[in-house]
Amino acid sequence: MPGGSPLPQSLKTQLALWVAAGGNIREWCKKQGVARTTGYKWNATDEFRRMVDDYRQRAVDQAIGKMSESLGKAVEKIIDLIGQGQTDVVKLAAAKALVDRLIDLQNHAELRADPRRLDERLEAQERRRAR
Secondary structure, three states, rough: OOOOOOOOOOHHHHHHHHHHHOHHHHHHHHHHHOOHHHHHHHHHOHHHHHHHHHHHHHHOOOOOOHHHHHHHHHHHHHHHHHHHHOOHHHHEEEHHHHHHHHHHHHHHHHHHHHHHHHHHHHHHHHHHHHH
16 A cells, blocks of 8 residues: 555455455445455455455355254154155155255265366376376
8 A cells, every 4th residue: 555554464364254255345345444446456366366265165164064964864854754754755755855865965976076086097197108
């Protein structure tokens, strides 16, 4: 900032958290008394965008962790419904839901594994070429 002291890094971090959570830069700058141009300049840097992406990924990881904690209970409930549901319709719906979710989960796991396998194959090719 010309003629003044530089803004503290913590403000940039606060803005990155705000943006990662879906906040508006203009609104944050107004609340914090930071020039909008400064906020937009920060937002335009690769460093800032990586920070925002990192905070978003952390939020997603935390949400997945919380959901995973409840997954076992949900599966147990579906299994209970399959065995002890009031009607055959309830039992069938529970069984279908369990099978559908299992297939979705398996497909997701396979999709995540594919890039890793490709990376491993590329690394092996690069090692062979380097020899």
